[in-house]
Structures are given as C-alpha cells and as structure tokens.
Amino acid sequence: MSEAIPNNITDNMTSNRTVAILNTEAPFSSATGKESLDTALIFGSYEQAISLFFIGDGVFQVIGDQNATEIEIKDYLKTFSALGFYDIENIYVCRESLTERNLPENFHISNIQVLSNKDFSQRLHQHNVIFRF
Amino acid sequence: MTILYKNQSIATDKQGYLLDFTEWNEDIAVLLANGDNVELSEPHWEVIRFVREFYLTYNTSPAIRALTKAMKAEFGEEKASSRYLYRLFKEGPAKQATKYAGLPKPARCI
Numbered sequence: 001m002s003e004a005i006p007n008n009i010t011d012n013m014t015s016n017r018t019v020a021i022l023n024t025e026a027p028f029s030s031a032t033g034k035e036s037l038d039t040a041l042i043f044g045s046y047e048q049a050i051s052l053f054f055i056g057d058g059v060f061q062v063i064g065d066q067n068a069t070e071i072e073i074k075d076y077l078k079t080f081s082a083l084g085f086y087d088i089e090n091i092y093v094c095r096e097s098l099t100e101r102n103l104p105e106n107f108h109i110s111n112i113q114v115l116s117n118k119d120f121s122q123r124l125h126q127h128n129v130i131f132r133f
Numbered sequence: 134m135t136i137l138y139k140n141q142s143i144a145t146d147k148q149g150y151l152l153d154f155t156e157w158n159e160d161i162a163v164l165l166a167n168g169d170n171v172e173l174s175e176p177h178w179e180v181i182r183f184v185r186e187f188y189l190t191y192n193t194s195p196a197i198r199a200l201t202k203a204m205k206a207e208f209g210e211e212k213a214s215s216r217y218l219y220r221l222f223k224e225g226p227a228k229q230a231t232k233y234a235g236l237p238k239p240a241r242c243i
Contacts, residue, residue, distance in 0.1 A: 045196040075192055082191040085199035 019043055019050045020127035023058035027077060028068060033061050034076045036133035041079075044086025051090035052083075053124055058133075059097045064108040080109045094120045136164055150231070150238050154188070157235025165233050169224075173233070176212075177221055183207060184227075185234040194239035197227040 021040050027033040043050040054062055061077070068075035083091070089111060096117045098105065105114055115123060124130065134149070135142035138161055144152040149168060151157055162181060166173050173181070187195050187203060195203060197215060205213035218226035227239050 041193070041196070041199075045198050047198070078190070078192040082187075082193060082195070082199065082203075085195065085202045087202075 017128035018126070019048060020053055020124055020130045021050065022053045022055065022124065022130055022132045023061055024056045024132065026057040026060040027066070028071065028073065032133050033058075036131075037076060037079060039131065039133075040083070040088055041086055044083070044088050047087070050088055051092065051123075051127060052088065053092050053094075053120065055094040055097050055120065057097075057101075059093055059101065059103060062091070062093060062107045062109060062112060063103055064106045066108070077108060083109070092120055092123055136161070136168070138164060146238075148232070148238065151235045154235045154237065157185075161235060162233045165235075169229075171229075171233075174221075177230075177233075179208070179212070180204070180218065180221060180226065180230045181234045184230045185236065188231075188234070188236045194231040194236045195227060196239050197225070200227050200230075 021036055023033065023036050025032045040050055040052060062080065066077060068077060083089070091109070091112050093107075093112055093114045094117060095114050098114070134145045134147060136145055136149075137143075143156050143161065146152060149165060151161070151165075163173060166177075171177075183204060184195065184200065187193075187200070197218075201213045201215055201218065204218075211217065215226070218230075222229035231237070231239055
C-alpha cells in the first residue's frame with residue numbers, strides 16, 4: 001500500500017520522472033496486455049504520474065465491443081474503466097495504427113486521445129522513462 | 134485449504150482467500166471474518182459490498198488508493214479516508230475487505 005512506502009524512498013526512485021507505458025500487442029494472444037495494465041495500476045497506486053500509449057496491434061487493447069468471456073478467460077479489458085481511480089488519465093492512441101487496421105475510433109474507455117504518428121511520437125518522448133510491452 | 138459451510142468445503146488459498154469468488158455469500162463473509170476474530174458491523178458491510186461491486190464491475194480488486202478514491206465518490210469524504218478504513222480493517226482495508234468479500238487478494242497491495 002502506498003502509505004507503507006516512506007517518502008524518501010519514492011523520491012529516490014521515479015516520483016519526479018514521468019513514465020510512459022507503450023503497448024504494442026493485441027490483447028489475449030499473450031499475457032502481455034494484462035501485465036502492462038497491472039504495471040500501470042502499480043504505478044497509479046504509488047501516485048506515480050503515468051501515461052499509456054497504444055500503437056500497432058496495441059490499439060486492439062482499447063477497441064470497444066470485445067467479449068473475452070467467449071474465449072473463457074478473465075476479461076481484464078474491463079479493468080481499463082477503473083483507471084480513473086488510479087489517476088491515470090493520459091491515454092494516447094496512434095491514428096495511423098487504427099487506419100492501417102480499418103478500426104473505427106470506437107473505444108471501451110472514454111478520455112482517449114487519438115494522435116497522428118508524429119504527435120504520438122513527440123508526446124511519448126516527453127517522458128523520462130518508457131516501458132514497452 | 135478449505136472452510137466448512139453447510140457441510141460443504143469451500144477452497145481457499147493459504148491466507149484464507151476464496152479460490153472461486155462465485156462461491157461467496159454473506160454467510161461465508163461472516164465465517165471468513167470469524168476466522169480472523171473480526172465481528173462484522175454495518176460499516177464493515179458497506180465496504181465489503183462496495184469492494185465486491187468494484188470487482189464485479191472492473192474485474193480487479195481495488196488497491197487501497199483506488200478504494201479510497203472510489204469510496205469517496207460513493208459515500209463522501211468522511212468514509213473514504215484511509216484512517217477510517219484502517220480503523221475498520223486493521224490488517225489493511227483493501228486486503229481484508231477483499232478477503233471477506235470472497236475476492237482474490239489484490240496483487241498490488243501488501
């Protein structure tokens with residue numbers, strides 16, 4: 001729990017640095033998407049500012065109208081709707097990746113910002129640390 | 134490990150969390166709490182039901198910070214402070230309330 005961590009420890013780690021999580025894989029084909037989301041929630045729990053980025057097949061993570069229960073696995077996509085409780089509000093999707101895959105801007109979470117490749121890249125590199133999943 | 138409910142054994146992990154959250158009901162919550170020598174009062178139930186609802190909605194057990202933030206939206210400032218919650222659940226609200234709510238232990242929580 002966040003209360004258990006003394007301030008001096010978090011200060012020495014990443015508290016003043018911005019963290020980006022870059023998602024590049026589709027959900028459910030592997031555990032990657034779930035692991036990425038868990039990582040984001042851990043940072044959120046410790047009040048670390050964090051942004052989520054979705055590019056390539058990663059954009060499938062946020063596309064709406066998916067039903068994981070049909071393949072009988074835990075639908076972790078539902079957890080995305082709880083991101084607000086972890087103060088995770090910066091969520092970016094690459095427009096070109098949507099276009100290449102013929103995907104509409106139909107997402108299962110609100111407050112997503114769709115950015116052109118250039119803006120996406122620029123925004124990503126404003127962060128001090130990038131974790132790629 | 135198991136607990137006994139109406140002559141049926143219900144599987145739990147080593148720390149007493151149910152392995153299958155669908156086997157839960159409020160009687161079982163009482164049993165789980167009794168195992169820790171905790172008597173559940175109405176304020177406890179408020180949190181337990183809330184945590185359960187959170188899990189059913191988002192498919193995840195809330196860690197303490199998310200729990201307090203979500204509780205604040207529902208019950209107001211006073212009942213959403215970690216102090217209030219720690220008074221009810223001395224071993225850690227997220228951890229203990231999820232246990233009595235029949236949910237998996239939150240992975241992001243001590």
